[in-house]
Amino acid sequence: ETGVTQTPRHLVMGMTNKKSLKCEQHLGHNAMYWYKQSAKKPLELMFVYNFKEQTENNSVPSRFSPECPNSSHLFLHLHTLQPEDSALYLCASSGTGLAVEQYFGPGTRLTVT
Amino acid sequence: AQKITQTQPGMFVQEKEAVTLDCTYDTSDQSYGLFWYKQPSSGEMIFLIYQGSYDEQNATEGRYSLNFQKARKSANLVISASQLGDSAMYFCAMKPYNAGNMLTFGGGTRLMVKP
Numbered sequence: 001e002t003g004v005t006q007t008p009r010h011l012v013m014g015m016t017n018k019k020s021l022k023c024e025q026h027l028g029h030n031a032m033y034w035y036k037q038s039a040k041k042p043l044e045l046m047f048v049y050n051f052k053e054q055t056e057n058n059s060v061p062s063r064f065s066p067e068c069p070n071s072s073h074l075f076l077h078l079h080t081l082q083p084e085d086s087a088l089y090l091c092a093s094s095g096t097g098l099a100v101e102q103y104f105g106p107g108t109r110l111t112v113t
Numbered sequence: 114a115q116k117i118t119q120t121q122p123g124m125f126v127q128e129k130e131a132v133t134l135d136c137t138y139d140t141s142d143q144s145y146g147l148f149w150y151k152q153p154s155s156g157e158m159i160f161l162i163y164q165g166s167y168d169e170q171n172a173t174e175g176r177y178s179l180n181f182q183k184a185r186k187s188a189n190l191v192i193s194a195s196q197l198g199d200s201a202m203y204f205c206a207m208k209p210y211n212a213g214n215m216l217t218f219g220g221g222t223r224l225m226v227k228p
Binding site for chain 1: 117144145146148150155156157158159160163165204208210213214215216217218219220221
């Protein structure tokens with residue numbers, strides 16, 4: 001596989017469930033990101049990892065827990081979510097530098113019931 | 114803090130015509146990069162074009178060009194010869210030089226190409 005992949009593509013979970021989103025990049029990048037995209041709202045950066053170290057946590061509630069075991073894999077662990085957490089969750093990766101673009105995965109469409 | 118404004122929530126364009134999508138930004142940084150992304154209904158964000166704040170020429174990538182006016186803090190995307198496959202959401206984003214890898218996105222413009 002090439003590029004950035006995300007699994008699952010769709011997820012429906014209850015508020016008491018625990019689930020995880022997975023992201024994998026095959027581009028040799030050092031930085032990985034989680035974004036949340038809700039309807040009618042700008043894309044919101046959630047977490048940034050550089051060389052497996054978390055460098056940004058954009059005031060995300062603790063019910064979202066990221067994990068970056070290596071520079072190719074990124075997880076987002078979910079527990080006791082709220083209906084307002086329903087959104088498209090996008091993973092991205094990039095190199096470092098001003099002019100480098102981020103490469104995005106196809107996203108996971110999450111519905112919390 | 115940075116702010117990106119895309120004032121056109123939705124636009125129509127006739128197939129084969131050109132269209133301009135507006136983007137203005139607000140930053141106190143002198144060095145920054147500007148990006149445009151396309152998001153089809155499938156959800157994936159696709160990088161289109163990049164403009165650096167110190168680039169003297171407007172960026173071009175195939176049918177995409179960026180009309181960069183630094184003094185006005187605008188970075189409009191021009192798509193020439195629109196195709197049906199151009200129908201999608203388009204997002205403008207900015208990254209200051211000192212912001213590490215953090216991109217700030219605008220609210221997006223939905224472009225619909227009419228046959």
